[in-house]
Amino acid sequence: MAHAIRIHENGGPEVMKWEQVEVGDPGPGQIRIKATAAGLNYIDTYHRSGLYKLPLPLTIGMEGAGSVTAVGSGVTDIKVGDRVAYASAPLGSYAEERLMQADRCVVLPDGISDQQAAGMMLKGMTTEYLVRRTYQIKPGDTVLFHAAAGGVGLIFGQWAKALGATVIGTVGDAQKAELARAHGYDHVINYRTDNFVERVKEITGGAGLPVVYDGVGKDTWPASLDCLRPFGLMVSFGNASGPVPPFDVGMLAGKGSLYVTRPTLVTYTAKRADLVGSANALFDVVMSGKVKIEIKQTYAMKDAVKAHQDLEARKTTGSTLLVP
CATH class of the missing domain: 3.90.180.10 (Medium-chain alcohol dehydrogenases, catalytic domain)
Known part of the structure; x- marks a missing residue:
């Protein structure tokens, strides 16, 4: 058996x-x-x-x-x-x-x-829908990905870079920062020692980002919204630190008419043709x-x-x- x-x-x-x-x-x-x-x-x-x-x-x-x-x-x-x-x-x-x-x-x-x-x-097809369908990354975009040294993160950094983006990642220590840099990330922020919102503002000259990709959840959710430019998209695709708590949808207006999505691989590959593609x-x-x-x-x-x-x-x- x-x-x-x-x-x-x-x-x-x-x-x-x-x-x-x-x-x-x-x-x-x-x-x-x-x-x-x-x-x-x-x-x-x-x-x-x-x-x-x-x-x-x-x-x-x-x-x-x-x-x-x-x-x-x-x-x-x-x-x-x-x-x-x-x-x-x-x-x-x-x-x-x-x-x-x-x-x-x-x-x-x-x-x-x-x-x-x-x-x-799983990690690669998750990356595929994130960079090609949830938000279609274009040359010249600057994007943020949390947990850059994780399984999805290392694939994401390389794929986003290949699409022409400037890629920002967050990590928890120096070893993970080095790993992220070796996998496409242009800027790596240690969230234990640096304020990633302030660093994103520095990197973008205060403009903010068109999209944030967040698989961490509760710990990174509030600050991630502050990294977005007006009409920016918050992609909450996981919750490694715990689920995102309930929030007042009205806050999205005050932060710049933001968009929020909670995608899953199951939905993006539900049809056989989408899975194969x-x-x-x-x-x-x-x-x-x-x-x-x-x-x-x-x-x-x-x-x-x-x-x-x-x-x-x-x-x-x-x-x-x-x-x-």
């Missing part, structure tokens, strides 16, 4: 257990995947803790890659032996083998390794060399508890894999 990380109650990392599971044969529209690697993402901690409520027991994980070992009826564009990757519900990538909806998977091109795919699908754009920018995917940490899948502890303690940078 295969093994998987199972959760029977919500809580801290210690609620995750390495258990035997029955996988079974794929049903109509499904494929069975033997995992090569799973990606670690901050959203996994929300599913584990119960911040995002899901039925229990549960195997978490939204991102993974592997080889197809069986195909259910009605599946025509994926075959046994194909290398595939995904970053989508249903959850369950923290597993040696699993069933997955075929229309939520994409076949990997020869130029993308399983490890690259497992470390970039997003994945192909990611593959193209990686194979072009404009964006490099570097796996910064690797853990045994059975050691997911330690991986979550390190992630929540902000000890990780970039992409992290869990390997069966």
Whole structure:
């Protein structure tokens, strides 16, 4: 039998257990995947803790890659032996083998390794919709991204730079600042020692920014609004420090008729055509060399508890894999 990380109650990392599971044969529209690697993402901690409520027991994980070992009826564009990757519900990538909806998977091109795919699908497609669809970055734009040394952050810095932007990032220490600079960021602000609102005003000559990308949430929300120019867009796509508290929408008027959006990858890839288009754009920018995917940490899948502890303690940078 295969093994998987199972959760029977919500809580801290210690609620995750390495258990035997029955996988079974794929049903109509499904494929069975033997995992090569799973990606670690901050959203996994929300599913584990119960911040995002899901039925229990549960195997978490939204991102993974592997080889197809069986195909259910009605599946025509994926075959046994194909290398595939995904970053989508249903959850369950923290597993040696699993069933997955075929229309939520994409076949990997020869130029993308399983490890690259497992470390970039969720983070890379998130970056794709952020820079190309939520706000279409144009040459000459100056943009701000919080948590620049994180998994999405390192991909974002490179992609935004390739699109012609001046890229500002925030980080929590000098080591992360160095890492961010090596991945496309023109200006890196240590939020522990510097006021990022003041630094943004210095960098922009007081003009402010057209867009702020914020996956941190509660801690960075109020000040991020003060970085925007009139009609600027606040993109709140995550909440690593906790959810954004309720706020008076009227404040957006006083700060310059601002816009706010709370996008999700699920919405941006809900249609098969959008999923494939997003994945192909990611593959193209990686194979072009404009964006490099570097796996910064690797853990045994059975050691997911330690991986979550390190992630929540902000000890990780970039992409992290869990390997069966």
